[in-house]
Amino acid sequence: MTTTKRVDPAELAKLPCTGPSFDDLRGKLDPIVARYPQRAAALLPVLWVVQRARAGWLHPKSIREVAEYLAVPQAHVEGVITFYTMFKDQPVGRDVVVVCKTLSCRLRGAQEVMDALEDHFGIDMGGTTKDGRYTIETGECLGLCDMAPCMTIDEERHGNLTPESAVKTLEGRPR
Amino acid sequence: MSAVEFPRLLKGAPPIGKRQTLAEYEANGGYQALKKGLAQTPDEITKMVLDTGLRGRGGAGFPAGRKWTFVPKNTGKPVYLAVNGDESEPGCFKDRQIIERVPHLLVEGAILACRAIGANTAYVYIRGEYPIGIRCMEEAVDEARAAGYLGDNVMGSGWKCDVWIHSGAGAYICGEETGMLSSIEGGRGYPRIKPPFPAVEGLWRSPTIINNVETIANVPLIVRDGVADWKSSGDADTPGTRLVGVSGHVNRPCHIEIDPAKTTLREIIFDHAGGIWKGRHLKAVIPGGSSVPVLPNKPEALDVPFTYGAVKNAGSLAGAAGVIVMDETTCMVDALLNLMEFYHHESCGQCTPCREGTGWLEKLVHRIWAGQGRMEDVDLLDRVADTVGGAGAGKTICFLADSAVMPTKSFIKHFRADFEAAVRGGGSPVYLARKARIDRKHASHAVGAAH
Numbered sequence: 001m002t003t004t005k006r007v008d009p010a011e012l013a014k015l016p017c018t019g020p021s022f023d024d025l026r027g028k029l030d031p032i033v034a035r036y037p038q039r040a041a042a043l044l045p046v047l048w049v050v051q052r053a054r055a056g057w058l059h060p061k062s063i064r065e066v067a068e069y070l071a072v073p074q075a076h077v078e079g080v081i082t083f084y085t086m087f088k089d090q091p092v093g094r095d096v097v098v099v100c101k102t103l104s105c106r107l108r109g110a111q112e113v114m115d116a117l118e119d120h121f122g123i124d125m126g127g128t129t130k131d132g133r134y135t136i137e138t139g140e141c142l143g144l145c146d147m148a149p150c151m152t153i154d155e156e157r158h159g160n161l162t163p164e165s166a167v168k169t170l171e172g173r174p175r
Numbered sequence: 176m177s178a179v180e181f182p183r184l185l186k187g188a189p190p191i192g193k194r195q196t197l198a199e200y201e202a203n204g205g206y207q208a209l210k211k212g213l214a215q216t217p218d219e220i221t222k223m224v225l226d227t228g229l230r231g232r233g234g235a236g237f238p239a240g241r242k243w244t245f246v247p248k249n250t251g252k253p254v255y256l257a258v259n260g261d262e263s264e265p266g267c268f269k270d271r272q273i274i275e276r277v278p279h280l281l282v283e284g285a286i287l288a289c290r291a292i293g294a295n296t297a298y299v300y301i302r303g304e305y306p307i308g309i310r311c312m313e314e315a316v317d318e319a320r321a322a323g324y325l326g327d328n329v330m331g332s333g334w335k336c337d338v339w340i341h342s343g344a345g346a347y348i349c350g351e352e353t354g355m356l357s358s359i360e361g362g363r364g365y366p367r368i369k370p371p372f373p374a375v376e377g378l379w380r381s382p383t384i385i386n387n388v389e390t391i392a393n394v395p396l397i398v399r400d401g402v403a404d405w406k407s408s409g410d411a412d413t414p415g416t417r418l419v420g421v422s423g424h425v426n427r428p429c430h431i432e433i434d435p436a437k438t439t440l441r442e443i444i445f446d447h448a449g450g451i452w453k454g455r456h457l458k459a460v461i462p463g464g465s466s467v468p469v470l471p472n473k474p475e476a477l478d479v480p481f482t483y484g485a486v487k488n489a490g491s492l493a494g495a496a497g498v499i500v501m502d503e504t505t506c507m508v509d510a511l512l513n514l515m516e517f518y519h520h521e522s523c524g525q526c527t528p529c530r531e532g533t534g535w536l537e538k539l540v541h542r543i544w545a546g547q548g549r550m551e552d553v554d555l556l557d558r559v560a561d562t563v564g565g566a567g568a569g570k571t572i573c574f575l576a577d578s579a580v581m582p583t584k585s586f587i588k589h590f591r592a593d594f595e596a597a598v599r600g601g602g603s604p605v606y607l608a609r610k611a612r613i614d615r616k617h618a619s620h621a622v623g624a625a626h
Contacts, residue, residue: 043361145422
């Protein structure tokens, strides 16, 4: 088994920042900023747009550009990103899988689902599959308790999982 | 008595996976309340909500109409409405039913609430884990704006009102009302010291009213059908219907809308949710979401109506109506460890008793769980919990620490035998069943580290 490797912060900037240029995103961002009496308030929705458009994570360049765009310190942007589990300051797989670990799911077999995924993909929870396809994390209560145990794959939700069906779901999606 | 559902909020709602469109909502009487409300004064709308006695559905149960009256008059500042759809309490998924299935009900409620409190802008905060819900709400808001229910001239009245959807990004603490305000302002979700209360100084230091999604969704029904009709469900303590989520060891995990005065906790578990799975017996139930005290399988805990007052008298809280059911095979040490991991992870870290204390609670429970506990650790856990907080302890800015303490103390109170058995037996049965795997993993990581 491999542990989750985080890229050294000094190395992150050397990775390519893929996706549209910031100027190309402005058309989408300006109307969002206009919803708030202060520019700084748009930080969360702006980060969402940039993260989605640029490979699912926030490259140091993205962080710098967002800070400039909203006229807030870069350290503030970094502080916000690290506070919220859904903002990523490290590269992620093409799709992010979140397996719910909280009580309603645990009572119905979430642990066995996580074990099966770890064994099948040879990673620990939080890791990325070797082909770069999935980052598989645990998450706290996803609000899908009526279909426990459950997981989400980006916007898809999958419930009433068994260890087998969880593996099959991830392997069975179109590449 | 067999259990009966009382659909009011979800009357005519499409099944999950489908969103009620504007046309469907209008055909169902939608936006008639707004038409009525625009012909009324703001104070008349507030008085109706006051007269119903509608209590906040986010968990605290504070009377919504009274909250609205706290907005100071003539401050010269704008007034804001913030609708709390951060629904992150473990075991709760009721607001998602409104957000995804009848989003226009929420939009109409938000517009009416704005009208009542003198606001022109509402922000609806929805947790980042609900991307489908966020899309449903954004589509509903766009439809409402195109139809003239939102914008600079609401239904030709000359009154301006806008509703914006604000997406969270994964933080339980943003469901705490002032943490949510910090998040809407673009910051970490840090709760704020009260006073000043948000009604006086909220978003951008302006008066802000914060209501839960389900609370706001009730407003159009009140304005459209009148106070007496709305109060025909529930009782004086808990007027109106309640949306309840049932999960855990039941045959049919589900959400239901009930008349709280006519439905007992036992009926919720055994009639609506089909009873305990695998032919087993009930061991414990958390009635209101993970933060409230757990109840044992006793008639005095179960045969009570699901009203705020009755559940409180039974020793717990109806809270946000997330009923989590545990069967006779459940190790309560394992269940509590799961919750303590949650609270420790979700502590925002501002207050020492919470930041450190939730960690202590997790470590202590983990020690017992993993067979390292001593018999005196059970009492130590109970004492540490008292140090961290408790209902109304007020040691911290917000209630997160108290929310970790309430389950801890009640788990020990009702299920001490499970903790003592884990101490005596070398750990929780869940730990013992997984021990080989846990040891193997540690060993492989140790090897990995050496290379």
